[in-house]
């Protein structure tokens with residue numbers, strides 16, 4: 001089978017398209033014919049092995065998985081002896097941030113991982129683009145107790161995490177203000193933001209609004225910068241560790257003090273995230289933001305584009321025709 005392959009950590013140039021052995025399905029696995037995957041920020045970290053902490057999961061000195069890819073949408077073509085709940089012909093999608101070797105024509109995946117049937121009426125492309133960013137966005141909101149009518153500010157609303165987060169917050173009945181670049185402000189309105197801030201023209205930290213939550217889904221601010229935006233018991237969450245890795249420490253120290261708090265989202269429970277997102281896809285409450293699609297042969301360009309930090313939502317990598 002055709003696959004994107006690398007033997008060491010590095011920039012997109014370490015990737016080559018090669019003929020490799022098709023995986024053999026294990027007893028608790030399903031063999032999936034992959035139609036489409038995404039190139040996302042988690043893939044970029046897994047490709048470069050940076051930040052170094054990711055190597056605890058992906059291999060200390062060299063990548064454990066020669067074939068990258070953290071998500072897929074495709075068709076089940078074979079099931080292992082002990083598998084129930086899936087059958088050949090099923091349309092499925094899945095995600096695992098430590099890697100699923102899905103930048104390949106076939107992948108064999110344990111059914112213990114986060115795999116779901118694609119809801120009727122949802123395309124392979126929509127399904128696969130609803131995994132990575134949405135999972136991290138769900139992990140943001142799992143750190144708080146949302147109430148209808150509360151106000152949230154999402155910095156980086158055009159990103160994969162931000163665009164999913166806006167839709168989730170609207171689903172739970174919050175008022176949402178989101179930041180984005182001039183070119184894509186209309187996208188924020190399309191996905192449900194009540195008000196937009198053009199980050200290229202305005203400093204969102206100087207906004208006059210007061211918010212119950214500030215979610216920085218591109219990790220470009222600090223708790224200190226955002227404190228004046230928060231109500232007395234408001235909560236700040238960022239996708240990044242922050243300067244000097246301050247965010248996890250602030251999350252601990254503010255737990256024991258009165259007033260504004262920091263929470264730090266360590267992504268977990270991927271199956272629960274995909275279960276929720278499947279339900280929202282099914283009932284029309286969630287539609288992923290998709291930027292563009294690259295052919296598998298252009299995998300290096302796809303990674304280079306995502307690494308610019310300028311993609312909006314999700315970037316697809318087409319593996320084969322349906």
Ligand SMILES: NC(=O)c1ccc[n+]([C@@H]2O[C@H](COP(=O)([O-])OP(=O)(O)OC[C@H]3O[C@@H](n4cnc5c(N)ncnc54)[C@H](OP(=O)(O)O)[C@@H]3O)[C@@H](O)[C@H]2O)c1
Pocket residue numbers: 040041042133136155156157158159160161162179180181184199217218219220239240267306309310311312313
């Ligand atoms: N904790 C984790 O496990 C985890 C996992 C995945 C990702 N991440 C991190 O989460 C962050 C977001 O990932 P993502 O995939 O959602 O990002 P993304 O899709 O790459 O976000 C890019 C979008 O954000 C916009 N943007 C860039 N800088 C901005 C700023 N200062 N203010 C407002 N908007 C800005 C960009 O606009 P322009 O076109 O103007 O640049 C672009 O539309 C990244 O920092 C990533 O490293 C963390």
